[in-house]
Amino acid sequence: MQFGIFTIGDVTTDPTTGVPMSEHERIKAMVSIACKAEEVGLDVFATGEHHNPPFVPSSPTTMLGYVAARTSRITLSTATTLITTNDPVKIAEDFAMLQHLTDGRVDLMLGRGNTGPVFPWFGKDIRQSMELATENYQLLHRLWREDVVEWEGRFRTPLHGFTSTPRPLDGVPPFVWHGSIRSPEVAEQAAYYGDGFFANHIFWPTEHFQQLTQLYRQRYEHHGHGSADQAIVGLGGQAFIRKRSQDAIAEFRPYFDNAPVYGHGPSLESYLGQTPLSVGSPQEVIDKTLTFREQFGDYQRQLWLMDHAGLPLKTVLEQLDILGEEIVPTLRAELDAKRPSHVPAGPAHPRRPAVSS
Structure with a gap:
């Protein structure tokens, strides 16, 4: 079982102080958070890709390359890489290069993107996003597995006798997760290729x-990659932790209420009841996270959003200390003990040992 964090890189004014963080400060904070994640024993750090304010991670491979030089163990990933607006040739090259630089400790999560104005900025039409995602991944999948590619499609110029360089490390392509918040077609695509599905x-x-996850598992088995319970599933989540739940809720509420993604909408209590958001004591976060296995079955990767909505860097680093010291060791032991022997652990390049308890 792999545990880690993901960031969406929002630049949000701290609602308790009214002090905004600069883009420079936010980018540097993301690096500090990634290094802290390795320090406290987490397995994965993932960064999103966004090209519109209030978000800054427009170049996740640049970020991951820099973080790779500052770390030695943690797996580096994206959450997500836009398969629709990025050229699949460039994705193939960038992530193969990261594989070599990190000795295999890199994978990626593909997504379509859901911000309409971004598509024309890259010469694309959001109305074709599903077709773009399907065709671009067909090409990306081949570029990592075929030394010489012949390709013709709808959305890019043909390739004739093309070789993507560098080749994947040891001939093993980066592991791919397909991320989705709404589309059954994405679950089907992940199942068809035998890739991971991240909900x-x-x-x-x-x-x-x-x-969505049940559909992915059923189709994974249908396509002959293994039994449904062997499908590779990752889950998102969000947590805010203090020793006493009352303190956690009181401290986190103003950040929740003003969050750029879901603020000014349903109440904190509503979110706590209907989503995986965990705000409370370490034991409460453990207990809620353990329910994910009951809801989704055995899964391989758990990522939390910890640095959203203007939380100060000092607070985020404190949160990671609690996560790494008091929460993840218990979850790792309990979930690994419950996982049947035929269900795989989290994906890793052959040069990287699989995470175990």
């Missing part, structure tokens, strides 16, 4: 993501 269920009720 970032931090926004909508759990039942919605249970349906």
